[in-house]
Amino acid sequence: MEKSLCNCDNCDLKVLFYNSMNAEEILLMCDKKTEKHYEKGSTIFQEGDEIKDFLYLKTGLVKLHRNGPNGKAQIISFAKPLDFVSLLSVFSDSSYNYSVTAIENSTFCCFNLDEIKQFIRENGNFAMSIIEKLSKSSDKIILESLEIRQKHLRGRIAYILLYFAEKIYNNYTFDLPVSRREIGELISMTTENVIRIFSEFRKDKILKISGHTIEINDINKLHQIERLG
Amino acid sequence: MEKSLCNCDNCDLKVLFYNSMNAEEILLMCDKKTEKHYEKGSTIFQEGDEIKDFLYLKTGLVKLHRNGPNGKAQIISFAKPLDFVSLLSVFSDSSYNYSVTAIENSTFCCFNLDEIKQFIRENGNFAMSIIEKLSKSSDKIILESLEIRQKHLRGRIAYILLYFAEKIYNNYTFDLPVSRREIGELISMTTENVIRIFSEFRKDKILKISGHTIEINDINKLHQIERLG
DNA sequence: CGCGGCTTTGATGTTCATCAAGTAAAGTGG
């Protein structure tokens, strides 16, 4: 959790985030920003923590998760670089109603939330950018959750495999960054059934599996299962 | 779908929506606003329609819904007065990715979206109000969807009954504004099972049912089922 | 009156969670 000033010259966020700022404003913002690094497996914040920062994932991969009232763990979403992480809660509550944990070593850009809010008030274009980004992020999570609710288990597994391949790694061969249990927590099914359906897909020659390494062999069939399952 | 200028003096939205405006700005906004009335059952807009307006539900009850890729209908959420209806899509897309239909006779306050966006740029406090409202609405929908995914059918029915009683009608006796099929579409289960579990709850003396009129007799038990089911 | 949509119940089979038991892999302390 070392802290250091960010070198904004090489910062990918600039294009997106600083769209609406002039050079002077960028410098100002840059000065107030810190970078924080988290090791794989470490907790960024927990359900119930007070919201003081506005966080933006620069590198790595994290999971947003919570505990249901029945005690069952549930993963809300994964976030990859340039996704908001401060999404839910941040503008609607004073404390987080979900936790964030690093799945891979991750770096955050970290702003003071009050300063961000102040800047929203002062800079209309920045406000619109935030609204658009926030809106897109929410839409995506809502749509994904609705889709998963309509799918059978096979469809859900197809969905998550294509998600990793096409949205996260841009490659039909990849290393699963999460356990079978975590996949179950994300798409609302038991660990055993995650494994069972992986095996089915392997037997049907749709996948090659060795440990956490997945190779999707029959992309069309997987897409078909995803759509109809 | 009659149009008329809104009488802002008696408008409930003023407190919430115009929080950040001075008297002059309110008058300006008021001038540009129209009210639209929709009869029960009529369509406000459909999936794919271009987004030109910013809509706010003043009176009535509507459903936000969509069609899954498999062709199955799905209700995303109900919206009651003072809820945003222009929520999903509006700031993130150029066309709606869901439809809105009136469940009860409904009246909307209707603004031009571009003018709203312009006002967001010009008025920082208004921007923050919009962000907070948008954020709260999204959070609610996301959380509800996550909760439903973890519940068994009995828990889902308990959930939706308590939702109508406590969130919509503020009364443990109420008329269901929707069909059994629509309830199924909202909480992802078949019409038959909605009916079956209604019957179970009736046999267990938790409910009295006659047609669309529901009376919740055992509130504690229903809450318990909602939590653990 | 007849048609279509909503409601209800029962019978049936599929999908899925749970339980159990075993193997493999990964971390821990001596």
Added chain:
DNA sequence: CCACTTTACTTGATGAACATCAAAGCCGCG
């Protein structure tokens, strides 16, 4: 480095939860 513990993975058997199919009654509406 090895014994030990824990956690992850895997498969099978079983029963519960759920969807589907079928049939019938009800009601509103043209």
